[in-house]
Amino acid sequence: MTDTHLELQGGTKRFGATVALSDVDLVVRRGSVHALVGENGAGKSTLGKVVAGVHTLDAGQLLVEGRPVELRSPRQALGLGLTIIAQELSLVPERSVVENVFLGLEDHSGPWVRRSAIRRRFDELVRSSGIAVPADALVSSLTVGQQQKVEILRALARRAQVVVMDEPTARLGAGETEALRSTVRRLAAAGTTVVFVSHFLDEVLSLADTITVMRDGRVVRTGPASAEDHRSLIEGMTGRTMDASFPDRLPAPADAREVLRVEGLSRRGSFEDVSFSVRAGEVVALAGLVGAGRSEVVRALYGADRADAGTVTLDGRVLRAKNPAQAIARGISMIPESRKDQGLLMGRSVRENVSLPFLRGLSRGGLVQRGQERRQTGQLARDVGVKTASSESPVLALSGGNQQKVLFARSLMRTPSLLIADEPTRGVDVGAKRTIYDLIADLAAQGVAVLMVSSELEEVLGLAHRVLVMRGGRLVSELAGDAATEDSIMAAAFGTRTASAAVPESRGEH
Ligand SMILES: Nc1ncnc2c1ncn2[C@@H]1O[C@H](COP(=O)(O)OP(=O)(O)OP(=O)(O)O)[C@@H](O)[C@H]1O
Ligand SMILES: [Mg+2]
Structure with missing residues (x-):
């Protein structure tokens, strides 16, 4: 046998x-x-x-x-x-x-x-x-x-x-x-x-x-x-040696302008009384367990869900996005949690998926400037390392990780005030991860405020200036600098003093 x-x-x-x-x-x-x-x-x-x-x-x-x-x-x-x-x-x-x-x-x-x-x-x-x-x-x-x-x-x-x-x-x-x-x-x-x-x-x-x-x-x-x-x-x-470590983090200038301010934001059954802010050039991560409400908070910010109470201020003006298109118009870029349900039109080309939310900006007199669209989307797809036979290939012909990169390219179509990234490297290989980390760090260095949700603690610790921990729909802890460690984040997420025994691996709960 x-x-x-x-x-x-x-x-x-x-x-x-x-x-x-x-x-x-x-x-x-x-x-x-x-x-x-x-x-x-x-x-x-x-x-x-x-x-x-x-x-x-x-x-x-x-x-x-x-x-x-x-x-x-x-x-x-x-x-x-x-x-x-x-x-x-x-x-x-x-x-x-x-x-x-x-x-x-x-x-x-x-x-x-x-x-x-x-x-x-x-x-x-x-x-x-x-x-x-x-x-x-x-x-x-x-x-x-x-x-x-x-x-x-x-x-x-x-x-x-x-x-x-x-x-x-x-x-x-x-x-x-x-x-x-x-x-x-x-x-x-x-x-x-x-x-x-x-x-x-x-x-x-x-x-x-x-x-x-x-x-x-x-x-x-x-x-x-x-x-x-x-x-x-x-x-x-x-085929080469590489360490998938993280780009250098510039210190977030403490006096930089506040790009995002969230006050008392609530949505029944999802999260309650959430308040925080993100400054220009700062990378802030939302951490926490499954169902802690992280994705729900960011969805409310970019208009995918409605909040019941609270205010969101973007660049000094109140933001009331009823849908993602309105959030985009106000200068928010986002990488949504589910690429298939919220992000990509699988039957459409890479080019269309990258440029779709921005077609108005690419139009002159009601006509889309195809040449410019092609150049810009092609360049972005290359920047983030999308591997595809052509920008005209439908997204469904791409491998899973390359689909994720298309979403990332879209978020770079225009330099936003605020980038919201929900699991930006899900399904992405080690080399491409580093590329995405570099791009996030670059955006922050250019003064973009970044709010990210990630289940990989390593990623949170490697990129974020500040970590906000959610538990049961509430913000329970804010950790910055040396205070932010795997142990301290998990302890806050679980609500225990030390959680290292409860967490077998280096990945956080989603
Ligand atoms: N249905 C399809 N039509 C056309 N090309 C495809 C199709 N499925 C896969 N490909 C191509 O075949 C190659 C291998 O893709 P595959 O999905 O097997 O990669 P993978 O190793 O699973 O990658 P990932 O880690 O991103 O999931 C890629 O170049 C991809 O674009
Ligand atoms: Mg695959």
Whole structure:
């Protein structure tokens, strides 16, 4: 008996002129956690989708338990025990957890017993996997972490033996991330093979048995995780040595003009009596746990949600943005939390997505100056390192991290008074992270006020002049200079004196 579960021989996949996978050889052992790492656009998601039958190979072959298979659809792949939990979740929001878990699975026991039978299977699944989610809750009411669990239950309900997880922790906070990691370990211990894609190299190093490093659609090497470290992985991914540290932080001039002032801002059920200010040239971070209200506060600032009480002043004038367009008109740029739901028009081109909110500014006599638009958007896309065949490619043809960079390019279309960045580097590779950090530091140096939300404490500490910690919808602490440490932030976020014992890794809750 061989313990090779999955094998790819000479796997090649093209999208038009783009070679997403080039002659890829890969062996994945049964019951292993096999990580794929690589820069944005390296081909990780494409490989995962080939395994799950979403994409068909142009050349080469896939073998399952030594037998060549030709996958024509995800359904067929599932029949062979292969499935993927994609980078963007694919649940039906207005259905319950149970319905989502068993969606599309036929049950032939007739209309009457069906409900209870399905419920029994659900309970059994929860028991055997140790993954608990409220059965009757609507998926739309769940946190992202819970939704991720629903996706895993769904894969298990289909008796998946190979589960590809594409950046499953990119949208999770520390607690949920740790829970997901134990789930992965449990699955592997029970013989399920997990192909794990992540940009968090520490996570990859601690979780994976085997790591495959990819670059430009090729496999650089595959080997035991114990033979790699941070440095070797970055070197393999990028072909150069690099430390992904942070740009120098200019001291925020204490007497700089106040760009943003928030006073007594409240929104029922989300946050209450929030007051703070951000000066020109200052980077202020909002930190806190899941549901602490950070994203809700920034959404209210840029007009995506309405506040019930309080005032917002921008550049000395009261701001009452009823929608993001009005906030943009007043000089706010933002990178929203969810690129798909709030940010990008997936079917439109990179150029259109970058310039869309600014078309009026690019118009003369009602006509958009296309030449100028092209030049400007093209330059910005290059500045932030968007990897795409052309600015005319639809955003859906870009890798996940490159989609995030498009949002960043958009926020730079005009130098704003205030940049609001909600998870600016989510899903972005180590090299591109540094580029984004440099751009944020540059903007601050030019006098832009920056308000950021980030679940990566390292990022918060590396970039921010001041950290505002939220807990339960309220601002509970302000930390600056040496007072801002991982421990002090987490202690404030949890409401304990010292929280280091409660936080296993360096990432904060989202
Ligand atoms: N549906 C598609 N149509 C056209 N091109 C695509 C499509 N999907 C992926 N590509 C291209 O294939 C290449 C590999 O993309 P892939 O999504 O596999 O990268 P990735 O390693 O997952 O990156 P990331 O870390 O950003 O998620 C990229 O150049 C991307 O633009
Ligand atoms: Mg991807």
